[in-house]
Amino acid sequence: MVEMAQGNPMTKFSVIVPTFNSGLTLLATLDSIRKQKWPHVEVIIIDGSSRDNTVELVQTYKELTCILISEPDRGIYDAINKGIAHATGDLICVIGSDDQLAENSLSLVDNAWQRERTDIVAGGALLVSEDGASNRRVDEAYGIGALVSGIPFCHNSMFVTPDTYTKVGSYNLGYRICADAQWVHRAILASCSCVQIEEVLVKFSLTGASSSNDELIMNETYSVIVGNFPSLTKLEAEVIFKAVRGWSDGRAVPAILAKYDADEQLEAAVIAAFNAKHIKLTHMNATRSSAAEKVRGHRSWLLRAFRKLANFLNVKNLL
Secondary structure (H helix, E strand, O other): OOOOOOOOOOOOEEEEEEEOOOOOOHHHHHHHHHOOOOOOEEEEEEEOOOOOOHHHHHHHOOOOEEEEEEOOOOOHHHHHHHHHHHOOOOEEEEOOOOOEEOOOHHHHHHHHHHHHOOOEEEEEEEEEOOOOOEEEOOOOOOOHHHHHOOOOOOHHHEEEOHHHHHHHOOOOOOOOOOHHHHHHHHHHHOOOOEEEEEEEEEEEEOOOHHHHOHHHHHHHHHHHHHHHOOOOOHHHHHHHHHHHOOOOOOOOHHHHHHHOOOOHHHHHHHHHHHHHHOOOOOOOOOOOOHHHHHHOOOOHHHHHHHHHHHHHOOOOOOO
């Protein structure tokens, strides 16, 4: 007798798997879905006209209900958009053809969703390198701070209701790698609700394009931030991003905020990002900068905000 997963068996999951020449890894992906033992799950394979045995593998895999569409596409996010259009589940997730759902993921997601009824459920991700070594992704809080710090959790550990995809819209095909981060940022700006659970939901392969093209990832990351705050230059977005990530000392951030003192949302995002990460930068000398002199003439609310930012950066006598 097959033991069924715990949770609400009436909840239907749609799992979208974009593929292209994925014959070597897809079977393990499909097996990870089958092992969930969830009674209502549809697998939507959007294949970009593979030239290997990917299509044949799906056609002969009888353990799951698979919808297969194989045709040329404009990249992975085009494939994901097609999959969403065909999804009929209560919750939709996307995993790569070299990724795997972690044990009991669907049950964990369903339990959280039944309890919270949020627009999005997200969990942890185990990052798996080519040699099999793995470590857990360090996630961030879903909220305004993410608008300057990137995607708060692994896209493939995110489960979304169809109504939320309708509200937020499709993935932006102008991004080759970071359209997932840009979509999550749009969800934040649209006030979509999200619950983040502690458990790992996906084993994410680090061999894909989204993990191996660092230059393009960074370039698109800065472009996404500029899209959130159009007044910024890409260089200013880079300075803020690296500071909130703790990759730089952040001494240039106050000058940028002073330049855009009327943008309260930018200020709130930067402060939230520093606060969420509890960054204490110790290499900033307490100097009276030209940015600080400029701030002295601004409104009192901006002065208070800069004092708060200075506390997050562990800077003394900035104002």
